[in-house]
Amino acid sequence: MAYGDISPPEDTLEFDLTNITHPDMIHVSGDVYAIAYSDADSDGRVITIDIAADGQIGATVIDSLEFDTVNGRYPSIVHIIGDIYAIAYSSVDSVGVIVTVEITTAGQISAAVEDTLEFESGKCYIPDMIRLSSNMVA
16 A cells, blocks of 8 residues: 555444434543534434444444434533443534433433533534533533
């Protein structure tokens, strides 16, 4: 292979058959990864998948949760502590919202959002988060 050549994909997985937008992926543990995204209806979703060290992707989604049933655009996901993850996104009327969800190291997602906070009542178009400490994100 020559310098600059890119090899073909090791594996692929179609995890949502609709027209998704703005996926944001984070490592959970071991081979488990979480992806937050907007589905074709602009609902906010988070799924977990398995990606092995050799690039092989599990055949199916481990678990999923619809964290906003109306509008969950431009999600940004960060790990907080333990099994808690925060997702910031643009909701109805571009209101900035952050939710917390529980994702176990095995990829199991809690059946409901743990907590919700509206952090911007004006226009919040593309939120992005970074974890500063175990109890603080910017």
